[in-house]
Amino acid sequence: MALLTGFNKINTAIFISGTGSNLKSLIKFSKLKKSPITIGMIISNNPKSKGLKYAKINKIKKKVFNFNSTKSEKKVINKLKKDNINLICLAGFMKILSKEFIKNFNGKILNIHPSLLPKYKGLNTHVKAIKNKDKYSGCTVHLVNSKLDSGKIIDQKKVRINKLDTPETLAKKILVQEHKLYPEAIIKLLNL
Ligand code: GRF
Numbered sequence: 537m538a539l540l541t542g543f544n545k546i547n548t549a550i551f552i553s554g555t556g557s558n559l560k561s562l563i564k565f566s567k568l569k570k571s572p573i574t575i576g577m578i579i580s581n582n583p584k585s586k587g588l589k590y591a592k593i594n595k596i597k598k599k600v601f602n603f604n605s606t607k608s609e610k611k612v613i614n615k616l617k618k619d620n621i622n623l624i625c626l627a628g629f630m631k632i633l634s635k636e637f638i639k640n641f642n643g644k645i646l647n648i649h650p651s652l653l654p655k656y657k658g659l660n661t662h663v664k665a666i667k668n669k670d671k672y673s674g675c676t677v678h679l680v681n682s683k684l685d686s687g688k689i690i691d692q693k694k695v696r697i698n699k700l701d702t703p704e705t706l707a708k709k710i711l712v713q714e715h716k717l718y719p720e721a722i723i724k725l726l727n728l
Pocket residue numbers: 552553554555556557558559587627628629648649650711714
């Protein structure tokens with residue numbers, strides 16, 4: 537894929553809003569010798585994101601932008617371009633990016649979503665899966681386009697829903713799989 541040039545690792549930005557457990561797993565992955573990515577920047581829309589602590593621990597640049605206006609988004613675009621960011625991984629990032637933003641990084645933005653897309657786009661995926669008595673749920677990594685949770689699916693992992701599962705227990709089980717899926721999906725994307 538065009539993203540992979542020579543032997544250089546792909547300079548990647550991770551966007552977060554909260555806990556950052558996917559960020560943590562992506563940082564671990566980026567440090568492996570075989571990893572195709574290096575993490576150049578962590579961006580959050582929320583100054584209180586717990587995940588921002590991983591920036592300091594791992595000596596990665598962090599930036600907070602509110603993403604509330606075209607002007608704020610433009611600042612993000614400029615920062616990413618200035619730093620030669622070539623891949624963006626949304627990891628629990630709770631803002632919807634504008635068409636303009638996506639156009640600037642077309643085919644280079646990934647998102648992780650806690651359901652087996654195309655089922656259950658948007659929020660409260662675990663509540664919906666349990667309410668519908670689904671036997672399985674899971675997680676999906678997909679490319680981001682201008683429609684919510686609708687871009688090309690790169691990879692998925694399935695999780696069995698047990699009778700006793702609550703949205704909370706299911707979320708925990710799926711999160712464990714998310715941490716495995718995101719690195720695998722990045723490798724898959726780069727080999728497409
Ligand atoms: C994950 O379940 C992700 O799929 C969803 O938000 C959660 C973020 O978790 N979009 P974390 O911040 O990576 O721990």
